Amino acid sequence: MTEAVVDEGRYDYVIVGAGTAGCVLANRLTADGSKRVLLLEAGGSDNYHWVHIPVGYLYCIGNPRTDWMMKTAVEPGLNGRSLIYPRGRILGGCSSVNGMIYMRGQAADYDGWRQMGNVGWAWDDVLPYFIRSEDHHAGKGPLHGAGGEWKVARQRLSWDILEAVQDGAAEFGVMPREDFNDGNNEGSGFFEVNQSGGVRWNAAKAFLRPALGRPNLRLVTQAMTECLVLDGKRVAGVRYRQAGALREARADGEVLLAAGSINSPKILEHSGIGRPDVLRDLGIEVLHESTGVGENLQDHLQIRTVFKVTGATTLNTIANSAFGKARIALQYAFARSGPMSMAPSQFGMFTKSDPALETPDLEYHVQPLSTDRLGAGLHPYPAITVSVCNLRPESSGSVHVRSRSPDEQPEIRLNYLSAPRDRDVAVTAVRQARRIMTAKALERYRPEEILPGPIHETDEALLERIGDIATTIFHPVGTCRMGADDASVVAPDLRVRGLGGLRVIDASIMPRIVSGNTASPVVMIAEKAADMIRNAA
Template structure:
C-alpha cells in the first residue's frame, strides 16, 4: 500500500472540486489573507481552445480531457437506453462545458425551499447573492448587478426562423418577455449567456484566476480526492492522489465538498457517510449513518421534436458546405460572432402544460439546427429543433457507489418518466410543441415534423417515441439534500449532519430542482455558503 504523504502545513479550508461552486468559494474565502485555502481539482486546466469558443462544447462533452465520461444505468422510461452523462472535469467544472445560459429559475422555487425547512433560502434571501456576483450587460438595477465576476451578455447573432417561432407562440398566449430572471420567467425570449465578447465566461476566469495571485490560495489540478478524513465525529482533512502518490492534507476549520451532484455523494459514501447497508456490502466502515446520501436525484429530461422548414436559412445547410464553414470561421476570427459564438440554445419559452397551473412547468430550448440524435451530423436540409422539458419532475433517482475504489464511477439511476405525472406532462408537451408549429406566423416556412413524426399519435406510441428521443439536459441536483429534518444530508447552513467540520456546496444540496438551468443557481449557492462560512 502506498504510504500517504503529508502536504506541507495545515490549511484553514480545503475545497474539493474547482468547478462552478469551488471557484467561487476559493475566491471568497481566500479574500481573507489570514486564511490558508487549498483547492483540489481532479481534472486539469481549462487552457484548451474548445473550452473558450462557445461552440466548442461539442468537442468538450465526450472528451476525456474535459469530461468525466459518465453514463447512466439503463433507464426503463427511456426504453432501456443508457445515456452519456457529461460532467466537467477541469477548472471551472461544468461552467467550462455547459450551454452558458444565464438563468435563475422562478421565485417560487426558492420560496418552496424555505417551506421545505430551509430558512434563509427564499427568493428574497437569495436574490442579493445572484446580484452580488453579476456583471450584467444592461448595468446595475434592483434585479441585476454590475461589476461582478459573473458576466452576463446578450447573444451576438439572431435567426429569422427563431423570431418567427416567437411570433407563432404569441398566437397561443406565450408572450415575449424582456427578462427571464426577474423572479417570474413565463413567456418567450432570447437567452442571455455567460460570455464576454463572444467567448465563454466560466467560473475559472471570473472567480479563480483573479484569486490565484494570492499567496494564501493553493490550487492543485490532477488531484483526485479519495476520501474525507474523520476522527470520531470531527473531519480533519482529505486524502487525495496526485501524480501517482497519495497525500493527506489537514483542514483546521472545514472541508468543503464542491465536487458536484454525482461526486459529492460519492466522496461521502467512500468516507463512511451514507446508507449503512450499502456501505457494509462494500466493506466501508460506517462513520455516520445517513441513508439520504445519494438519494433524491433529480434532472430535467428534454424531449427533442424536430421540424423541417423552407424559405429560410438554418445552421444545417450553412455548416454542411465548405463555403459556409469558411465563412463561419472567418466571422468568428474577425468579430467573435456568428455560429461559433452560439450557445447550444438561442431562444427559449416558459409556459404551462395545463392552463390551470399557477406557474410555468415547461421550458423550451429552440435551436436553428437539427440532428437525428445529439452528437450526430446535422441534417442536410433546413430544420429546427424544438426541445421541451418538464421543469419540476416528480421522478426521482439516485447515485451510489458500487465499489470502495475511488476510481470507479457511481451507478446513476434517474428513473426518468417513472412518475405518472411526468408521463402525462411528456405527452402534453409534445402535443403543445406540435400546436405551436401550426401558428399562422410560421406558415411561410411550411414546418414538417420529422421527430417524433406525424404518424405517432396515440398515447402509447407517443410515450414510446419520447423514450426513444428524450435525453438529459445536464441538470442533476439533489443528492445531498438540504433540510431541517433528520433525513436531510445537510442543514440549511450546508453542514453535513452527524459530523463536524464538513459542508457540501454545490447543486447536490438543492431539495428540489429549480425551474430552469442550474449553473447560476450554483454560483448563488456558493456565494451564500461563503458568507455563512465566514460568519460562523
C-alpha cells in the same frame, strides 16, 4: 503493506472540486489574507481552446480531457437506453462545458425551499447573492448587478426563423418577455449567456483567476480525492491521489465538498458516510450514517422535437458546405460572432402544461439546427429543433458507489418518467410543441415534423416514441439534500448533519430542482455559503 501517505500540511479550508462552486468559494474565502485555502481539482487546466469557443462544448462533451465520461444505468422509462452523462472534469467544472445559459429559476422555487424548512433560502434571501456576482449587460438595477465577476451578455447573432417561432408562440398566448430572471420566467425570449465578447465566461475566469495570485491560495490539479479523513465525528482533512502518490491535507477550519451532484455523494460514501446497507454491501466501514446521501437525484429530461422547414436559413443550410464553414470560421475569427459564438440554445419559452398551474412547468430550448442526437452531423435539409423539458419532475433517482475503488464511476439511476404525472406532462409537452408550430407566423416556412414523427399520435404511441428520443439536459441536483428534517444530508447552513468540519456546497444540496438551468443557482449557493462560513469563523 500500508501505503505511505504524503503530508501536504494544514489549511483553514480545504475545498474539494474547482468547478462552479469551488471557484466561487476559493475567491471569496481567500479575500481574507489570514485564511489559508487549498483547492483540489481532479481535472486539469481550462487552457484548451474548445473550452473558450462557445460551440466548443461539442468537442468537450465526450472528451476525457474535459469530461468525467459518465453514463447512466439502463433507464426503463427510456426504453432500456443508457445515456452519456457529461460532467466537467476541468477547472471551472461544468461551467467550462455547459450551454452558458444564464438562468436563475423562479421565485417560487426558492420560496418552496423555505417552505420545506430551509430558513434563509427564500427568493428574497437569495436574490442579493445572484446580484452580488453579476456583471449584467444592462447595468445595475433592482434585479441585476454590474461590476461583478459573473458576466451576463446578449447573444451575438439572430435568426429569422427563431423570431418567427416567437411570433407564432404569441398566437397561443406565449408572449415575449424582456427578462427571464426577475422571478417569473413565463413567456418567450432570447437567452442571455455567460459570455464576454463572444467567448465563454466560465467560473475559472470569473472567480478563480483573480484569486490565483493570492499567497494564501494553493491550487492542485490532477488531484483525485479518494476520501475524507475523520477524527471521530469531525472531518479533519482530505486524502487524495496526485502524481502517483497518496496525499493528505488537514483542515483546521472546514472541509468544503464542492464536487457536484454525482461526485459529492460518491466521495461521502467512499469516506464511510451514507446509507449503511450501501456501504456494508461493498465492505466499506460505516463511520457515519446518513441515509439521504445519494438519494433524491433529480434532472430535467428534454424531449427533442424536430421540424423541417422551407425557405429559412438554418445552421444546417450554412454549415453543410465548405463555403459556409469557411464563412463561419471567418466570422468568429474577426468579429467573435456567427455560429461559433452560439450557445447550444438561442431562444427559449416557459409555458404551462396545465393552465391551472401557478407558474410555468415547461421550458423550451429552440435551436436553428437539427441532428439525430447531440454531437451527430447536421441534417442535410433546413430544420429547427424545439426541445421541451418538464421543469419540476416528480421522478427521482439515486447515485451510489459500485465498488471500493475511487476510480470506478458510480451507478447513476435517474428513473426518468417513472412517475405517472411525468409521463402525462411529457405527452402534453410534445402536443404543445406541435401546436405552436402550426401558427400562422410560421406558415411560410411550411414546418414538417420529423421527430417524434406525425405517425405517433395516440398518448401510448407518443410515450413510446418519447422513450426513444428523450435525453438529459444535464441538470442533476439533489443528492445531498438540504433540509430541516433528520433525513436530510445537510442543514440549511450546508453543514453535514451529525458531523463537524464538513459542508457540502454545490447543486447536490438543492432539495428540489429549480425551474430552469442550474449553473447560476450554483454560483448563488456558493456565494451564500461563503458568507455563512465567514460569519461562523
